[in-house]
Amino acid sequence: MAHGMYYNSLYLALIPLLPLLGAIINGLSGAAIQARLDKSVIHVTAVATVVLSFVLSSIGFAKLALDPSVTAIHAHAWTFLAIGRLTVDAAFIMDRLSAVMCLVVTFVGSLIHIYSIGYMKNDPGYWRFFAYLNLFMFSMLVLVLGDNFLIMFMGWEGVGLCSYLLIGFWYKDINNARAGMKAFIVNRVGDFGFVIGIFLLFWTLASLPSGSSPVGHASLVFHEIEATLMNPAIRQAFTGNTLFHIPAITLICIALFVGAMGKSAQIPLYVWLPDAMAGPTPVSALIHAATMVTAGVYMVARLHFLFSLSSAAMTWVAIFGAVTAIFAAVIGFFQHDIKKVLAYSTISQLGFMFIGVGVGAYSAGIFHLVTHAFFKSCLFLCAGSVIMGCRHEQDMRKMGGLSIFMPRTNLAYLMACFAVSGFPFFSGFFSKDEILYQAFITRNMLYPRLGIFIWGIAVLAAFGTAYYMFRSYFMIFTGPYQGDQSHIPEEQSQTITFVILLLAFFSAVAGFLGMPEIFGVPNLFQDFLNPVFESSKPYLHFAHGSLSLEWLLMGMSVILALAGAFIASRLYKDAVHPLPEKLLFLENKIIRLAYDLIYHKFYIDELYQRTAVRLVMTLKNISNWTDQHIIDALVNFAALIGKLMGNAAGTADAKGVDGIVNAAADMVFTAGSGLVKIQTGRLRHYLGVALAGGGILVIGNYIFFT
Amino acid sequence: MNNIIYSVIFYVLAAMVIGSAGYVAISKNIVRCAFALVYTFLGVAGLFVLLSADFIAATQVLIYVGGTLVLILFAVMLSSRISEIRISNQSVGRVPGFFITICFGAILIYVAVSGQWPVTEKVDFSPTTASIGNALLGKWLLPFEVVSILILSGLMGAVVIARRKRMPKGDEK
Amino acid sequence: MTPGLPHFLIVGAFLFAFGILCVMTRRNAVGVLMGVELILNSANINFIAFAHFSGTAQTRIDGHVFALFCIVLAALECAVALAIVMAIYRNFNKLIDMEELTTLRE
Numbered sequence: 001m002a003h004g005m006y007y008n009s010l011y012l013a014l015i016p017l018l019p020l021l022g023a024i025i026n027g028l029s030g031a032a033i034q035a036r037l038d039k040s041v042i043h044v045t046a047v048a049t050v051v052l053s054f055v056l057s058s059i060g061f062a063k064l065a066l067d068p069s070v071t072a073i074h075a076h077a078w079t080f081l082a083i084g085r086l087t088v089d090a091a092f093i094m095d096r097l098s099a100v101m102c103l104v105v106t107f108v109g110s111l112i113h114i115y116s117i118g119y120m121k122n123d124p125g126y127w128r129f130f131a132y133l134n135l136f137m138f139s140m141l142v143l144v145l146g147d148n149f150l151i152m153f154m155g156w157e158g159v160g161l162c163s164y165l166l167i168g169f170w171y172k173d174i175n176n177a178r179a180g181m182k183a184f185i186v187n188r189v190g191d192f193g194f195v196i197g198i199f200l201l202f203w204t205l206a207s208l209p210s211g212s213s214p215v216g217h218a219s220l221v222f223h224e225i226e227a228t229l230m231n232p233a234i235r236q237a238f239t240g241n242t243l244f245h246i247p248a249i250t251l252i253c254i255a256l257f258v259g260a261m262g263k264s265a266q267i268p269l270y271v272w273l274p275d276a277m278a279g280p281t282p283v284s285a286l287i288h289a290a291t292m293v294t295a296g297v298y299m300v301a302r303l304h305f306l307f308s309l310s311s312a313a314m315t316w317v318a319i320f321g322a323v324t325a326i327f328a329a330v331i332g333f334f335q336h337d338i339k340k341v342l343a344y345s346t347i348s349q350l351g352f353m354f355i356g357v358g359v360g361a362y363s364a365g366i367f368h369l370v371t372h373a374f375f376k377s378c379l380f381l382c383a384g385s386v387i388m389g390c391r392h393e394q395d396m397r398k399m400g401g402l403s404i405f406m407p408r409t410n411l412a413y414l415m416a417c418f419a420v421s422g423f424p425f426f427s428g429f430f431s432k433d434e435i436l437y438q439a440f441i442t443r444n445m446l447y448p449r450l451g452i453f454i455w456g457i458a459v460l461a462a463f464g465t466a467y468y469m470f471r472s473y474f475m476i477f478t479g480p481y482q483g484d485q486s487h488i489p490e491e492q493s494q495t496i497t498f499v500i501l502l503l504a505f506f507s508a509v510a511g512f513l514g515m516p517e518i519f520g521v522p523n524l525f526q527d528f529l530n531p532v533f534e535s536s537k538p539y540l541h542f543a544h545g546s547l548s549l550e551w552l553l554m555g556m557s558v559i560l561a562l563a564g565a566f567i568a569s570r571l572y573k574d575a576v577h578p579l580p581e582k583l584l585f586l587e588n589k590i591i592r593l594a595y596d597l598i599y600h601k602f603y604i605d606e607l608y609q610r611t612a613v614r615l616v617m618t619l620k621n622i623s624n625w626t627d628q629h630i631i632d633a634l635v636n637f638a639a640l641i642g643k644l645m646g647n648a649a650g651t652a653d654a655k656g657v658d659g660i661v662n663a664a665a666d667m668v669f670t671a672g673s674g675l676v677k678i679q680t681g682r683l684r685h686y687l688g689v690a691l692a693g694g695g696i697l698v699i700g701n702y703i704f705f706t
Numbered sequence: 707m708n709n710i711i712y713s714v715i716f717y718v719l720a721a722m723v724i725g726s727a728g729y730v731a732i733s734k735n736i737v738r739c740a741f742a743l744v745y746t747f748l749g750v751a752g753l754f755v756l757l758s759a760d761f762i763a764a765t766q767v768l769i770y771v772g773g774t775l776v777l778i779l780f781a782v783m784l785s786s787r788i789s790e791i792r793i794s795n796q797s798v799g800r801v802p803g804f805f806i807t808i809c810f811g812a813i814l815i816y817v818a819v820s821g822q823w824p825v826t827e828k829v830d831f832s833p834t835t836a837s838i839g840n841a842l843l844g845k846w847l848l849p850f851e852v853v854s855i856l857i858l859s860g861l862m863g864a865v866v867i868a869r870r871k872r873m874p875k876g877d878e879k
Numbered sequence: 880m881t882p883g884l885p886h887f888l889i890v891g892a893f894l895f896a897f898g899i900l901c902v903m904t905r906r907n908a909v910g911v912l913m914g915v916e917l918i919l920n921s922a923n924i925n926f927i928a929f930a931h932f933s934g935t936a937q938t939r940i941d942g943h944v945f946a947l948f949c950i951v952l953a954a955l956e957c958a959v960a961l962a963i964v965m966a967i968y969r970n971f972n973k974l975i976d977m978e979e980l981t982t983l984r985e
Contacts, residue, residue, distance in 0.1 A: 811896035818888030868962035
């Protein structure tokens with residue numbers, strides 16, 4: 001990627017800026033438009049801007065795909081910062097990786113905007129919703145297209161903000177507002193790691209021996225860092241750098257990955273995502289399934305040239321991905337809320353993506369990201385349709401038999417279920433299988449055979465995925481209708497069914513873009529992305545898998561997926577099997593315990609409540625107590641001493657110096673009593689304190705620094 | 707000879723500025739304070755002239771003496787019960803006030819005397835108005851515009867604050 | 880002795896000190912305002928003095944521009960302060976006593 005032609009075009013900046021324009025229009029005048037004109041003005045503005053950026057993204061994508069000499073489209077808007085050796089530009093870059101991301105984001109985004117027209121049509125905050133949604137599109141596209149860390153970070157924070165705004169969209173319910181805050185705060189933890197990672201990276205790069213690099217080390221631009229690290233001498237110095245006796249590169253990658261863990265809801269920072277389902281369903285589909293949560297995966301893939309250098313960091317990423325995949329899948333077994341099931345499924349699938357990028361199969365990870373965007377947003381939108389059809393009922397136990405009432409939603413949900421479970425020839429099958437295969441043959445882990453262990457966990461998670469997805473399908477769409485009998489669920493409007501059927505179609509067929517080569521066709525997706533990951537090829541090692549091994553692994557995952565679906569169908573199809581009911585009332589202690597543990601999500605939320613939250617609250621209480629008891633006591637004590645000194649001085653001294661002494665005592669007393677009640681509200685007290693502080697600074701500066 | 711005249715003028719002006727400023731700070735009668743302030747401002751304007759800042763000196767006279775001071779006098783006249791001089795300009799907390807003042811004055815004077823200030827070659831007295839105009843509309847254009855917006859909003863705020871609130875009848879004369 | 884930069888700085892220092900004293904000890908809000916004007920004037924003296932003695936041909940005018948901004952903003956500040964004084968006068972029982980104005984504390 002470092003060598004090649006850059007095609008400069010400021011039109012690239014329009015891709016993120018168009019949704020921003022929509023957000024500005026709707027955000028500033030949406031209320032007036034809604035009151036005076038018509039809602040259609042609002043959604044036409046919102047949808048048109050996003051569709052236009054989709055068109056522009058497609059043009060950029062076509063340019064990259066058709067003209068192999070162009071490695072990237074670049075748009076330099078203005079110089080954002082220039083401090084010393086650091087120059088940061090407000091610049092966008094579209095290489096093949098960001099082109100893929102851009103297409104996914106704008107395509108799914110457009111569809112979900114259209115879907116929202118139907119879904120939000122009776123909401124009084126219609127304009128607000130579309131303004132936030134457009135703002136989210138802007139932030140996400142900035143994240144994807146940013147050509148350096150700072151621009152990416154701005155997008156990164158922007159999507160966090162929009163996520164917060166949209167989770168708490170119905171802010172009148174305190175629980176929704178809390179869920180938004182939880183998401184925001186948990187993400188802060190991750191973002192802290194991200195920032196530390198950026199600082200560490202810049203610091204390490206800037207401390208390299210200078211002179212041999214064409215672009216200068218002190219850069220935060222992705223392709224400049226990549227080009228710098230192409231130089232063997234610099235790379236050697238870079239990877240040799242240590243901090244606390246740990247290789248700096250490992251620390252950098254782990255810190256950056258902590259950011260990805262927060263944004264992409266990996267253990268242990270996943271707790272916000274299930275709660276984020278409090279937002280409107282299109283938001284869950286767009287932000288918390290298809291786009292924002294995959295930002296962490298994108299970031300790792302974007303920084304492949306860093307992660308590939310540290311097998312420790314890659315191991316870390318892959319292990320966390322694998323553990324998250326199985327963990328979330330198990331929690332998904334017993335959830336009753338349809339959106340919660342999908343949320344845990346998302347966490348689990350994100351784990352798969354991290355396995356992919358962690359073992360060094362970047363294009364496989366990104367491929368799964370793309371297919372996941374299709375089938376998971378399809379699932380969420382179907383769930384939205386079902387929830388609307390059942391009059392805002394989210395409990396799957398109160399649904400059932402909806403295949404009769406909502407045939408189109410049924411079809412779409414089933415397709416997406418096939419895709420997510422990895423049924424042969426559906427999209428999830430190809431992408432998940434590629435990840436599993438690459439995990440099996442990877443040699444990039446700290447311990448050579450660790451990949452097989454990760455593969456084992458991932459296969460189990462895939463089995464679990466098939467089980468809980470089909471469990472949800474059978475609970476919702478088969479058997480008798482369990483809900484409120486006074487009304488019949490009905491199919492939603494054309495806009496909604498059109499969108500979900502389109503997405504279902506893509507969930508079914510998108511996989512053919514990335515068919516593995518054993519089928520005798522070129523893997524288009526991988527071939528397209530390969531040039532991006534070219535520079536990290538030398539550090540990545542894979543065992544030579546044989547054809548039979550690949551067929552064998554594929555067969556195994558197919559069998560497991562079928563088994564998962566089969567078990568689910570036996571237990572839940574038509575709601576005739578008594579086991580689920582029985583399980584609920586089982587007295588056996590061990591099973592009961594296991595059930596409770598999983599049903600309560602391993603008590604992780606409670607654990608955090610007891611530890612982190614309580615720690616913070618205790619700290620707060622301690623400082624409060626210290627403030628009230630110790631500090632005040634100190635102040636009172638100081639005042640008392642001042643008073644005593646003043647009194648003693650006043651009485652003890654002779655008449656001649658009485659005046660001066662009294663003044664001094666008075667002064668001390670005044671200062672003392674002032675300290676007791678620092679906040680007097682009197683201007684001159686504040687001014688006096690400020691001046692005294694300033695004076696101390698000046699004098700101190702003079703004494704110590706001159 | 708020129709130097710002597712320059713020195714004499716400087717010391718006279720300095721004495722005038724310091725003396726009247728001291729009076730402003732200490733006097734008990736606020737009306738007298740306000741008038742002493744006139745002398746301070748005029749003295750500062752004179753110092754500006756000595757420093758070859760003709761335009762600033764003129765501005766000082768026009769805005770401070772002509773505008774600001776009149777405003778302050780208005781405020782004094784409108785708000786204080788001037789007849790009761792005893793309470794019109796009481797002061798409080800003199801001891802810490804004097805203490806901090808002396809400390810700060812000492813620091814500043816010490817710094818002024820002991821500092822190694824860069825001194826460039828002397829320049830002739832020349833009109834500065836044209837170059838100030840160029841600077842304001844060239845190098846300092848953005849701050850200039852920002853200041854104009856600030857003034858606009860500040861004046862609007864002043865009007866809003868000073869406007870009489872609608873009160874029930876009889877509440878206000 | 881011909882007055883040089885330190886002399887002007889000393890005048891500025893005196894003006895500043897008196898301004899501080901005035902702001903700190905006055906009970907009358909208008910008196911406080913006068914103190915603020917003294918402080919601003921002392922800053923202006925420093926600006927112009929440095930511009931005159933230490934400025935180069937390129938930077939000399941910058942000090943003047945700063946002083947100009949300072950004067951203009953002081954006038955604005957005075958107008959706002961007067962408005963506040965009048966508002967206080969109406970709302971606080973005809974006294975503009977800084978010692979009484981502790982409402983901001985709450």
